[in-house]
Amino acid sequence: xxxxxxxxxxxxxxxxxxxxxxxxxxxxxxxxxxxxxxxxxxxxxxxxxxxxxxxxxxxxxxxxxxxxxxxxxxxxxxxxxxxxxxxxxxxxxxxxxxxxxxxxxxxxxxxxxxxxxxxxxxxxxxxxxxxxxxxxxxxxxxxxxxx
Numbered sequence: 450x451x452x453x454x455x456x457x458x459x460x461x462x463x464x465x466x467x468x469x470x471x472x473x474x475x476x477x478x479x480x481x482x483x484x485x486x487x488x489x490x491x492x493x494x495x496x497x498x499x500x501x502x503x504x505x506x507x508x509x510x511x512x513x514x515x516x517x518x519x520x521x522x523x524x525x526x527x528x529x530x531x532x533x534x535x536x537x538x539x540x541x542x543x544x545x546x547x548x549x550x551x552x553x554x555x556x557x558x559x560x561x562x563x564x565x566x567x568x569x570x571x572x573x574x575x576x577x578x579x580x581x582x583x584x585x586x587x588x589x590x591x592x593x594x595x596x
């Protein structure tokens with residue numbers, strides 16, 4: 450797939466891992482939504498009334514969505530599939546990137562601020578496809594969470 454910065458590939462050495470094939474033009478205009486996974490920790494007040502927050506882990510969730518006439522190869526792709534995602538969305542950090550970066554994606558935005566596209570090992574949580582017959586549009590969405 451060369452028309453999108455997004456890549457979804459098998460994780461080397463990971464049993465049951467497979468990539469998702471994107472036919473030409475199936476990923477044009479993909480929307481990316483990267484959010485922290487709810488770690489289950491709720492903010493609370495301690496005995497001195499200071500606001501505290503306990504986070505058990507720091508992982509990302511990724512939602513991909515697109516409207517196009519050619520969907521990716523989602524047939525036979527089931528929830529739980531482990532994949533390596535080269536994100537198209539950039540993360541900005543003041544310091545060293547917290548995740549591996551897609552080759553060639555790291556850049557300095559300004560002194561002390563770095564932008565990079567992360568590489569995330571994720572599992573497919575769910576996906577769906579919708580078809581509008583009259584317009585011949587195929588919409589698809591996929592939700593993934595970092596392993």
